[in-house]
Amino acid sequence: MSHDSPPAGATRRGFLQSAGALAGAPLVVGQARAARSEPETPPSAPPVGLTLRVNGQNHALHVEPRVTLLDALRDNLGLTGTKKGCDRGQCGACTVIVDGRRINSCIALALAHDGDEITTIEGLGQPGQLHPLQAAFIAEDAFQCGYCTPGQICSGVALMEEARRGDCSAVTPDVRQQGAVPLGDAEIRERMSGNLCRCGAYANIVRAVRIVAKQEGVA
Incomplete structure (x- = not known):
């Protein structure tokens, strides 16, 4: 019996159609997995106003509510001495002093520190x-x-x-x-x-x- 022969009881046309469908299955599965793995971009919220008092100076900002204190310091105020390391609050590279206490600024929202006294390395x-x-x-x-x-x-x-x-x-x-x-x-x-x-x-x-x-x- 030839390897190309269809199984008993099946037509050659049906066999070829089934084989074609199976050949395309990995591509379809791969596309489905890729679609599932792409996270949906969350909608942005309108910027809100706040005042960050950093190293003795007040800075009026408008930032998206999810902006971290670290990103506000670096991107909005240009204070790049504070570093982004793990971005998970585990390495301490982003440590700043807020109201006399040290915090990891990468996991602190900028909005949560509106009006607080913030000291970065530039202020020391x-x-x-x-x-x-x-x-x-x-x-x-x-x-x-x-x-x-x-x-x-x-x-x-x-x-x-x-x-x-x-x-x-x-x-x-x-x-x-x-x-x-x-x-x-x-x-x-x-x-x-x-x-x-x-x-x-x-x-x-x-x-x-x-x-x-x-x-x-x-x-």
Whole structure:
């Protein structure tokens, strides 16, 4: 029996029609899968007005309600010192200080911080007038590629204020103690754990923070 012969009880025309349909099936399935995999573009909402107070200056903006604080800082205000890393709130490259507390700006809506006091790396120091922690990062070689450094420094500045307020961490020996929490290496490592450095400069980062914390009286 020839391999090209139709099965018993089937006509040659029916066999060829079935074979043609099967040959086209993968293409149809592939097209259906591609159609399902293409996400629908959500409709845009009209821009809304807000005022971002950044580094001591007010900025009146009109942004789409879903714009993150990170994107507003970078795209609308041109403050590109704050970096976009994971864009998931996991690496800390986007850390800024809002009302004295550090946050991941990539997962914060700009609208949620209308009128808040926001400090970015640009507001901590400038060439010729560096913040003490910026100077310590340079002196202690606490960075390599530098991409995570703005977030690291903002986090380090904020954690010293947290310790001064008496905010405890997961490694604070006595959470009932009153007053400032001394910033030893364990405290610094724990409090900086949300800021990742893929270059692995952690030992130098801890040392830089510890030096400035001692200068600030919280070491």
